[in-house]
Amino acid sequence: xxxxxxxxxxxxxxxxxxxxxxxxxxxxxxxxxxxxxxxxxxxxxxxxxxxxxxxxxxxxxxxxxxxxxxxxxxxxxxxxxxxxxxxxxxxxxxxxxxxxxxxxxxxxxxxxxxxxxxxxxxxxxxxxxxxxxxxxxxxxxxxxxxxxxxxxxxxxxxxxxxxxxxxxxxxxxxxxxxxxxxxxxxxxxxxxxxxxxxxxxxxxxxxxxxxxxxxxxxxxxxxxxxxxxxxxxxxxxxxxxxxxxxxxxxxxxxxx
Amino acid sequence: xxxxxxxxxxxxxxxxxxxxxxxxxxxxxxxxxxxxxxxxxxxxxxxxxxxxxxxxxxxxxxxxxxxxxxxxxxxxxxxxxxxxxxxxxxxxxxxxxxxxxxxxxxxxxxxxxxxxxxxxxxxxxxxxxxxxxxxxxxxxxxxxxxxxxxxxxxxxxxxxxxxxxxxxxxxxxxxxxxxxxxxxxxxxxxxxxxxxxxxxxxxxxxxxxxxxxxxxxxxxxxxxxxxxxxxxxxxxxxxxxxxxxxxxxxxxxxxxxxxxxxxxxxxxxxxxxxxxxxxxxxxxxxxxxxxxxxxxxxxxxxxxxxxxxxxxxxxxxxxxxxxxxxxxxxxxxxxxxxxxxxxxxxxxxxxxxxxxxxxxxxxxxxxxxxxxxxxxxxxxxxxxxxxxxxxxxxxxxxxxxxxxxxxxxxxxxxxxxxxxxxxxxxxxxxxxxxxxxxxxxxxxxxxxxxxxxxxxxxxxxxxxxxxxxxxxxxxxxxxxxxxxxxxxxxxxxxxxxxxxxxxxxxxxxxxxxxxxxxxxxxxxxxxxxxxxxxxxxxxxxxxxxxxxxxxxxxxxxxxxxxxxxxxxxxxxxxxxxxxxxxxxxxxxxxxxxxxxxxxxxxxxxxxxxxxxxxxxxxxxxxxxxxxx
Numbered sequence: 001x002x003x004x005x006x007x008x009x010x011x012x013x014x015x016x017x018x019x020x021x022x023x024x025x026x027x028x029x030x031x032x033x034x035x036x037x038x039x040x041x042x043x044x045x046x047x048x049x050x051x052x053x054x055x056x057x058x059x060x061x062x063x064x065x066x067x068x069x070x071x072x073x074x075x076x077x078x079x080x081x082x083x084x085x086x087x088x089x090x091x092x093x094x095x096x097x098x099x100x101x102x103x104x105x106x107x108x109x110x111x112x113x114x115x116x117x118x119x120x121x122x123x124x125x126x127x128x129x130x131x132x133x134x135x136x137x138x139x140x141x142x143x144x145x146x147x148x149x150x151x152x153x154x155x156x157x158x159x160x161x162x163x164x165x166x167x168x169x170x171x172x173x174x175x176x177x178x179x180x181x182x183x184x185x186x187x188x189x190x191x192x193x194x195x196x197x198x199x200x201x202x203x204x205x206x207x208x209x210x211x212x213x214x215x216x217x218x219x220x221x222x223x224x225x226x227x228x229x230x231x232x233x234x235x236x237x238x239x240x241x242x243x244x245x246x247x248x249x250x251x252x253x254x255x256x
Numbered sequence: 257x258x259x260x261x262x263x264x265x266x267x268x269x270x271x272x273x274x275x276x277x278x279x280x281x282x283x284x285x286x287x288x289x290x291x292x293x294x295x296x297x298x299x300x301x302x303x304x305x306x307x308x309x310x311x312x313x314x315x316x317x318x319x320x321x322x323x324x325x326x327x328x329x330x331x332x333x334x335x336x337x338x339x340x341x342x343x344x345x346x347x348x349x350x351x352x353x354x355x356x357x358x359x360x361x362x363x364x365x366x367x368x369x370x371x372x373x374x375x376x377x378x379x380x381x382x383x384x385x386x387x388x389x390x391x392x393x394x395x396x397x398x399x400x401x402x403x404x405x406x407x408x409x410x411x412x413x414x415x416x417x418x419x420x421x422x423x424x425x426x427x428x429x430x431x432x433x434x435x436x437x438x439x440x441x442x443x444x445x446x447x448x449x450x451x452x453x454x455x456x457x458x459x460x461x462x463x464x465x466x467x468x469x470x471x472x473x474x475x476x477x478x479x480x481x482x483x484x485x486x487x488x489x490x491x492x493x494x495x496x497x498x499x500x501x502x503x504x505x506x507x508x509x510x511x512x513x514x515x516x517x518x519x520x521x522x523x524x525x526x527x528x529x530x531x532x533x534x535x536x537x538x539x540x541x542x543x544x545x546x547x548x549x550x551x552x553x554x555x556x557x558x559x560x561x562x563x564x565x566x567x568x569x570x571x572x573x574x575x576x577x578x579x580x581x582x583x584x585x586x587x588x589x590x591x592x593x594x595x596x597x598x599x600x601x602x603x604x605x606x607x608x609x610x611x612x613x614x615x616x617x618x619x620x621x622x623x624x625x626x627x628x629x630x631x632x633x634x635x636x637x638x639x640x641x642x643x644x645x646x647x648x649x650x651x652x653x654x655x656x657x658x659x660x661x662x663x664x665x666x667x668x669x670x671x672x673x674x675x676x677x678x679x680x681x682x683x684x685x686x687x688x689x690x691x692x693x694x695x696x697x698x699x700x701x702x703x704x705x706x707x708x709x710x711x712x713x714x715x716x717x718x719x720x721x722x723x724x725x726x727x728x729x730x731x732x733x734x735x736x737x738x739x740x741x742x743x744x745x746x747x748x749x750x751x752x753x754x755x756x757x758x759x760x761x762x763x764x765x766x767x768x769x770x771x772x773x774x775x776x777x778x779x780x781x782x783x784x785x786x787x788x789x790x791x792x793x794x795x796x797x798x799x800x801x802x803x804x805x806x807x808x809x810x811x812x813x814x815x816x817x818x819x820x821x822x823x824x825x826x827x828x829x830x831x832x833x834x835x836x837x838x839x840x841x842x843x844x845x846x847x848x849x850x851x852x853x854x855x856x857x858x859x860x861x862x863x864x865x866x867x868x869x870x871x872x873x874x875x876x877x878x879x880x881x882x883x884x
Contacts (some may be wrong), residue, residue, distance in 0.1 A: 009397065033719075040712055040714065043712050059722070064720065064721075065718060066717055067716050068717075071712040071713055076711075078623065095720075104709070104710050105709040108708070109709075110710050138725050138726070139725060142725070142732070150739060153746075157747075161750065
């Protein structure tokens, strides 16, 4: 009986290991690495515009990394482009959510936002969920949900086949199900929260209508996060944190 | 067709004549001329075939002369006056005009002939043109762009003489990183050119700025008037040594006419009547792509001299001015003072490193903001005085190498006097992270420092496709599907195992065909070997055990009646259409014959054995179907 149990555990571990490592594997790209280092040299020489240009060129290739967005954010911040800096940091946070340097620079950039106090605070539960969700990348959250699903099924069948005591069996099922549904809910919440999220990159007047001479509804400052609702030509309909909705020019906002 | 051609010609001549008259009337008839008035002669080509003509134009810049100048008799050339032409140009509000008198020249003999200088007197002042040499040859050579009879003389010259590109720089010896103005000119004589693209040129070892908007003008070279399109830019050498610039290449479209019916526009690319509208109405031209190349230029790039190089020199080359000022001059402690430095002048501003102020115990410095505006490089440095004892911001120096003077120059600015008073607002202290009143040795309280960002990362980490997530990958999705299928298979397996353990009749029925197959194999073996007793014993045992397992009976309870009863039950339950009578008959027959052989010691032939074997197979097969 013990041998069969060990075999089961071994097979399950091997499956998880190979599946996650192969599914997450990426191609290396030496050319981009060289360009990344060249941009770093320009940054160190305080030629931030050149560094931005090189980093943006890498982004245009379609290959990105957390460190790339982090360095781009630094370059923009040094170049005085606060909105674009925060946008880059936001993008970096999706790839390096627990990086202490990034968290520090991101918080510093946020502290530079004008009318910072106007942005308001979210309810406690939302902040708690956000804090947990922001600690992981999308991929990590997906792996966590996958492992929870695996563990739920695994403990269910292990208990059945190996005749666990009812107490152990029910406890394991309840715990794994809670983990599965909890993480599944947070993952869905994170996807919903971050969908169409954008950062204001330059001062913008939100209008009641998508017209240049329309009445201004409210003002947006570089660095503020807004939700993009509808695009309309060169205008986009955005929603501010307080629920106010208005139209701004699409080039004043960058989707995360 | 002829009528249509005549109408076109009439309208076109009328239009040209009307515009010429308008321009003629509006030309100011002033009696006095400024110093920039000039008189010059030009020909449309200086090489012509015998029997063809060329066009001589006498142009008076800056005014007009009432009557056409007299052309002296020239041996071998006959000259006829065609008429005047007035041109007015207004560029950026600058008005200029010139009157041209046009003549047709008929060569009478071959050889090199000369149109002498022509002299006119305007308000008592004599103006003379330059003499022009022309070459008259025997045979005409056709070339593109020469589609018209009057202009066919121009065709005698090579196309390379009529459209070409030049590349020019002011000096062949320059210093490293020195600003070098570069000019590329496109010369056109008597050809219609369209779609002129910006030139390109080889520039290994140089950085190049963008071309400015091209300038257009006319120039007479060797008596031939050219339309000139001039492209200018600045280049900077990035390495020392013997370098090569160019060749410059320029791509354009040459227009040439399909038929000789209409007059070809002969004034290059800027003739009003070459507008597409007029071409579409009056002419029918075709485009031909033309790629022109200039010669290349060798340049000797010198390194900057070591001698006299100031210690603070950081690579600026050119002729610069440097200015710096601090404001406000009256501040409180920890209030910001902005030191603004401006570098301007001729040189590569991008490579100019602005002078830096060194931080000391008197000042706190923030990262400077550097920008380029209108040819100036501006640095704004925020300086925070830490105490009211500060009286001035130290002087700063800017050094550069002047290639004109071939020496290093240093400009000093400052020191900048400031008046610092003790600040009363302590909150402002905290903004910059500096508290003058807090003792430096006090480490028990909360530390407060200036805030800034953490430095960039040296390694890019793992690159990944933008917007590519794990959950979108086929392998990940297939993993999910495999996992779900795995759980389903496990559930089925568990249920089957449970049934086998708890349902004896199900377990027996499931095992019955396997056991029967083994019995059939043994029976087949005995049948082949001709062992009749063993065969019938095996047949009997196989059939009895099979029926007992299949119908959940005890071995002793396998009777025809019991089988019949069980089979009818199963048939009713599963609504099977199997022929039960046939099955029962076969079972009865096999059992009967087995009994005959086993107990009555009857001998049966091999044919009968085969028949019974087949019956047994049929019974098992039919019962298996009933069981499904």
